[in-house]
Amino acid sequence: MGISIWQLLIVLGIVILLFGTKKLRNIGSDLGGAIRGFKKSMNDEDNKPADPETLEDTGAPQNQQAKAEEKPRDKSPS
Known part of the structure; x- marks a missing residue:
């Protein structure tokens, strides 16, 4: 007593009528x-070194605040 292919096609037709193909395409690309x-963040987490001393050896910046203090943007009206 499962869902047949015809029931799935009817539900799919109703969803397409309600949302439209463009909206469904956008939802699909956002989900992808x-x-x-x-997946990328999970792979980055796996490749991340566990030892903090190895970060010093690679020359990676330890202080992220230095980047934030570089040049403030000029917000004068044009």
Whole structure:
């Protein structure tokens, strides 16, 4: 007593009528981008060195505040 192919096609038709193909395409691409970002962050976490001393050896910046203090943007009206 499962869902037949005809029931799935009817539900798919109703969803397309409600949302439209463009909206569904955008939702699909957003979902794909989110999954890609999640996988990338998981791979970055696996490749991240566990020892903080190795960060000093690679020359990676330890102080992120230095970048934030560089040049403030000029917000004068044009």
